[in-house]
Amino acid sequence: VAKKLLTLAIVNREGRVLLGLKKRGFGEGYYNGFGGKVEVGETVEAAARRELQEEAVIIAGNIKKQGLLTFHFDDKPQPWEVHVFNVLDYNGEPCETDEMSPQWFSHDQIPFDKMWKDDEIWYPHFLAGHLFQGEFFFRNTHHLDSYNFDVVSKL
Numbered sequence: 001v002a003k004k005l006l007t008l009a010i011v012n013r014e015g016r017v018l019l020g021l022k023k024r025g026f027g028e029g030y031y032n033g034f035g036g037k038v039e040v041g042e043t044v045e046a047a048a049r050r051e052l053q054e055e056a057v058i059i060a061g062n063i064k065k066q067g068l069l070t071f072h073f074d075d076k077p078q079p080w081e082v083h084v085f086n087v088l089d090y091n092g093e094p095c096e097t098d099e100m101s102p103q104w105f106s107h108d109q110i111p112f113d114k115m116w117k118d119d120e121i122w123y124p125h126f127l128a129g130h131l132f133q134g135e136f137f138f139r140n141t142h143h144l145d146s147y148n149f150d151v152v153s154k155l
C-alpha cells in the first residue's frame with residue numbers, strides 16, 4: 001500500500017520553537033508544526049514551504065530536512081510518511097489563520113501533553129539538530145502502541 005506523503009515544518013530559532021494550535025480538523029486542539037499533504041507533481045520540500053505559508057503566513061528561507069516519521073494506524077489502511085523540516089530562517093511575521101494559532105515555546109516548555117504522543121520521542125533529537133527516522137504504531141489515533149526510533153547519519 002502506497003504511503004500518504006505529508007510534511008511537518010517546525011521553526012526553531014534562538015532556543016524557541018514556533019508551534020501552531022490546530023483550530024479544526026485532524027489534530028484539533030493539539031500543538032504541532034505546520035504541514036499538510038504533498039500534492040501530485042509537488043516536491044516534498046515545496047509542499048513544506050507552501051503549507052508553512054498557508055498555515056502561519058511566513059515564508060521559509062533556509063530549511064533542513066531532519067526527520068522521516070512513518071505512522072501506522074489500526075483503523076487506516078494507508079501508512080503516513082511525514083517529512084520533518086527544521087526552518088532555520090524565514091520572512092514575515094507568524095500570524096493566526098483559520099487553521100492554526102501560532103505561539104512560541106522555549107525548548108524546555110514544549111507542551112507535550114497537548115501534542116501527538118510520538119513528539120516526546122523525537123523532539124529532543126530534532127532540537128539537538130540530529131537526523132532521525134522513526135516508525136510508530138498507533139492502536140487508534142490517540143494511543144501509541146509501539147515504535148522503532150533511530151538517529152541516522154543521512155536521510
Ligand SMILES: CN1CCN(c2cc(NC3CC3)nc(N)n2)CC1
Binds near residue numbers: 006008036071116118
Ligand atoms: C499534516 N500532518 C499530519 C500528521 N502530522 C503529525 C502526526 C503525528 N502523529 C500521528 C499520529 C498522528 N505527529 C506529529 N507531530 N505530526 C504532521 C502534520
